[in-house]
Amino acid sequence: MNRQPKCKTPRRPPPKKPPNSQKDPVGVYLRVRPLVAEDEECCIEVISSTTVQLHAPEGLKVNRNGEYRETQYSFKKVFGVSISQMELFEHVAKPLVVDLINGKNGLLFTYGVTGSGKTFTMTGSPGQGGLLPRSLDMIFNSVGPFQAKKYVFKTDDKNGMEIQCEVDALLERQRRENSLIVPKTPSSRQKIDPEIGDMLKPEEAFKADGVDEDSSYSVFVSYIEIYNNYIYDLLEEMQEDAIKPKPPQSKILREDQNHNMYVAGCMEVEVKSAEEAFQVFWRGQKKRKVANTRLNRESSRSHSVFIIKLAQAPLDADGDNILQDKNQVSVSQLCLVDLAGSERTGRTGAEGTRIREAGNINQSLLNLRTCIEILRENQLCGTNKMVPYRDSKVTHLFKNYFDGEGKVRMVVCVNPKADDYEETLLVMRFAEMTQEVEVARPVDRPICGFTPGRRHRNQAFKEELSRRLEERGGPIDRDGFSPVNGIVLSLPPLPSSELTDPNDEITLPRLIEALQNRQRIRQMMIEEYNRAAIMMKSMLQELDSSLISKENLIHEHNGRLVEKDKVIQSNKTEIERLEKKNKMQEHKIDILQKTTKIYEDDKRSLQQELETRAHRLQRELSEKRRMEQRMQGMVSDTQHKWEKECERRVNAMQLEMQNKLWVKDEKLKQLKAIVTESKTPGRPDPPPRQPQRPSREERPPAKRSASPSPLPTTTPVRPLHRRSRSAGAEKWVDHKPSSSLDLGTVLQPVIPNAIQVSTPNEKALSKCDRYVLTHQEVASDGEIQTKLIKGEVIKTRGGGQAVQFTDIETLKQELATVQSRKRKSSEGRSGDQTDGPWTDVETRCSVALEMKAGSNMGPGFEHHGITKRRKP
Numbered sequence: 001m002n003r004q005p006k007c008k009t010p011r012r013p014p015p016k017k018p019p020n021s022q023k024d025p026v027g028v029y030l031r032v033r034p035l036v037a038e039d040e041e042c043c044i045e046v047i048s049s050t051t052v053q054l055h056a057p058e059g060l061k062v063n064r065n066g067e068y069r070e071t072q073y074s075f076k077k078v079f080g081v082s083i084s085q086m087e088l089f090e091h092v093a094k095p096l097v098v099d100l101i102n103g104k105n106g107l108l109f110t111y112g113v114t115g116s117g118k119t120f121t122m123t124g125s126p127g128q129g130g131l132l133p134r135s136l137d138m139i140f141n142s143v144g145p146f147q148a149k150k151y152v153f154k155t156d157d158k159n160g161m162e163i164q165c166e167v168d169a170l171l172e173r174q175r176r177e178n179s180l181i182v183p184k185t186p187s188s189r190q191k192i193d194p195e196i197g198d199m200l201k202p203e204e205a206f207k208a209d210g211v212d213e214d215s216s217y218s219v220f221v222s223y224i225e226i227y228n229n230y231i232y233d234l235l236e237e238m239q240e241d242a243i244k245p246k247p248p249q250s251k252i253l254r255e256d257q258n259h260n261m262y263v264a265g266c267m268e269v270e271v272k273s274a275e276e277a278f279q280v281f282w283r284g285q286k287k288r289k290v291a292n293t294r295l296n297r298e299s300s301r302s303h304s305v306f307i308i309k310l311a312q313a314p315l316d317a318d319g320d321n322i323l324q325d326k327n328q329v330s331v332s333q334l335c336l337v338d339l340a341g342s343e344r345t346g347r348t349g350a351e352g353t354r355i356r357e358a359g360n361i362n363q364s365l366l367n368l369r370t371c372i373e374i375l376r377e378n379q380l381c382g383t384n385k386m387v388p389y390r391d392s393k394v395t396h397l398f399k400n401y402f403d404g405e406g407k408v409r410m411v412v413c414v415n416p417k418a419d420d421y422e423e424t425l426l427v428m429r430f431a432e433m434t435q436e437v438e439v440a441r442p443v444d445r446p447i448c449g450f451t452p453g454r455r456h457r458n459q460a461f462k463e464e465l466s467r468r469l470e471e472r473g474g475p476i477d478r479d480g481f482s483p484v485n486g487i488v489l490s491l492p493p494l495p496s497s498e499l500t501d502p503n504d505e506i507t508l509p510r511l512i513e514a515l516q517n518r519q520r521i522r523q524m525m526i527e528e529y530n531r532a533a534i535m536m537k538s539m540l541q542e543l544d545s546s547l548i549s550k551e552n553l554i555h556e557h558n559g560r561l562v563e564k565d566k567v568i569q570s571n572k573t574e575i576e577r578l579e580k581k582n583k584m585q586e587h588k589i590d591i592l593q594k595t596t597k598i599y600e601d602d603k604r605s606l607q608q609e610l611e612t613r614a615h616r617l618q619r620e621l622s623e624k625r626r627m628e629q630r631m632q633g634m635v636s637d638t639q640h641k642w643e644k645e646c647e648r649r650v651n652a653m654q655l656e657m658q659n660k661l662w663v664k665d666e667k668l669k670q671l672k673a674i675v676t677e678s679k680t681p682g683r684p685d686p687p688p689r690q691p692q693r694p695s696r697e698e699r700p701p702a703k704r705s706a707s708p709s710p711l712p713t714t715t716p717v718r719p720l721h722r723r724s725r726s727a728g729a730e731k732w733v734d735h736k737p738s739s740s741l742d743l744g745t746v747l748q749p750v751i752p753n754a755i756q757v758s759t760p761n762e763k764a765l766s767k768c769d770r771y772v773l774t775h776q777e778v779a780s781d782g783e784i785q786t787k788l789i790k791g792e793v794i795k796t797r798g799g800g801q802a803v804q805f806t807d808i809e810t811l812k813q814e815l816a817t818v819q820s821r822k823r824k825s826s827e828g829r830s831g832d833q834t835d836g837p838w839t840d841v842e843t844r845c846s847v848a849l850e851m852k853a854g855s856n857m858g859p860g861f862e863h864h865g866i867t868k869r870r871k872p
Helices: 085-092 096-102 118-122 131-146 166-179 274-285 353-381 392-399 397-407 418-434 454-470 507-679 762-767 841-845
Strands: 023-024 027-034 044-046 051-054 071-074 077-079 106-112 152-154 161-163 215-227 229-233 254-255 261-263 269-270 301-314 330-338 406-414 439-441 734-737 754-757 770-778 784-795 801-813
Touching: 027 085, 027 418, 051 269, 051 418, 071 418, 077 085, 085 096, 085 406, 085 439, 085 784, 096 106, 096 131, 096 301, 096 330, 096 406, 118 330, 118 406, 131 215, 131 274, 131 301, 131 330, 152 215, 166 269, 215 274, 215 392, 229 392, 254 330, 254 392, 261 269, 261 392, 269 274, 274 301, 301 734, 353 392, 353 418, 392 397, 397 439, 406 418, 406 439, 439 784, 754 762, 762 801
Parallel strands: 027 077, 027 406, 106 330, 106 406, 734 754, 734 770
Antiparallel strands: 023 439, 044 051, 051 071, 152 161, 215 229, 215 269, 215 301, 254 261, 301 330, 770 784, 784 801
């Protein structure tokens, strides 16, 4: 057996509301609290009736980005420190009370930092009643004469209103009075709490105009608080138990059949006067959560909501009783909300429970700000983001107002003292942003189809009836005529007659004549009345016909007006659609402009980067070309050096071989001479023949050594000067005074990567990291001595440069003693043959040694020299 799936109850669609394209912005008013001390620093200045300016206090550090500069904020109206409670009520709350009487909802809440005067603005003090008592007083001044009897209107448990007849209402009143334990005081006015005794003055009373007199009204009030995001009923009567007291039970939010939010199980009290209503409020106010903090002696720890419901129903056609039709009952409400102030725990010195309360208060206010921001974004940008009403009980309870169920107004209270400047700045920004949110204008209440003025006609009829009864003195006369028609009062009186004899012929005829006269007059009056009635009937028929024609004309005009209204509505809908489309296009244009700007910035940055890289590539290419040229020059120089080195080595080898051959020839000649002498002993020795010196062209290279010199292991380099030890990869500052002498010898230091200056300066030192000073002085032997004083350039904390000396290199020129040059001879002594041509000082000094810097060739090696060109 297949079980059918359980179906879910479909959600009720929202009621179709008449389209209303008219929207009103949220009315935001600013009230500035006076300073406690006159000499205290003030950070708020009222410029005009709609603008204020904030000044950063002297002790606050001004940021570089200008966050604490002087800023101006505009509101619908700004109330200075000298404004009275009556003027504030007249501008802010009076229009909401008028809308309440006309069947429209309203929401008014106070917002601000703790200690800014929100509770005083809402409640007031003795002699200075706030918005709440003045609203109650104006409501009862306006609808007081038209109130229905108690319990004629009766609330149900689903945010609705029922209506019952006067008999049922009378039984309900008796039942509730009998259920009371404490008997009711005979005085109609209950004893008022002295704390609220004279909240209002009679001369400050207000009254609404245009109240519908053909309706009956009844006022209900309820008072709740939202504490730690829980809802509690402040009017709920709990039985006090001293042994085990019960904590108050939190209430929940529900949605009625019209999708309006309400607090389920909240007590609603029907009140008949402003004093009674305010007494009920004050009874709940004593239960509200307050605490003493460092900033406020009685700081509100919860959001309080005082709800005023006004039920109204039309009278019947006779204007005597209330129409017994539940669909004709209209209920409007005004919510007066006193929000708890935002606070910083560091300033209030809160601990424990107070920290938790402050956290919940700040979180609910933050959620209110988030909802306002998303509503503003949806309206300005055409988006459809979900508004997080459910994140907080405050926003969830009043979400219908922001969706178009009534007017929304906010009174921002600020304290101008310098300590509250940062919190006041945030409040100002939120309040100015709230003004940009628009709420749909509530529609008017449908008009009942009965003829207006019913109550007044009924009252006039009753007054005339009572007046005529008083004039008549009785209900009906002896002739059977009603005293209302006035016929008896116009007939002649009967003559006095007394019958003493049955045969009296004078009295009876006279009485018969009087009665006949009265009958004739009565008949004449009846005919006159009939003629008047016929004339009145004809006049009424004419009036009815003219009224019918006028009604037809009005109906025709109404039909035309309805058609015109439809055209106007379609035009307004089209205008609204075009405005929304225009806003969306403007938003898209802004986004495209921002995107284009971003792309242009990226393009500009990329172009700059491309140009930078192109310049870098150009420099690298030029550097590469210079490097190639340098390498080609080095290759050619190296090739030229190797060619010279090879030529030198070949010449040296040839010289060595020639020397060997010459030595062998000399030895052979000596041996030949010895042999010759030994063969002819008696023959005298011939004189030694001097060998003929060859010419310059035929002369072989001079013999330098009996043995060949070792070849160097490294590639020889031929620098033209002696390199200093300060050569390297560092950047040098070469400080040469203008008085330095150029000795013109090879002992001159040359630093290739250096900036030569005659006087050191900061610009040259900032570009280099090494420093050398050339100092010349006369030594003890009379020669010029050059000292190279070296150091490192270091940066100081002040951004300058300093030189730390690390080394001193001394260069000294000495003149060697010139000795006679020895010449080689084949007939020299054997002891002299050990001295080669390199032992001659003049020969050694006439040769310049070629050495590569950093090579392993030292003074201990014997080098092949190149004859130095002497100066003339």
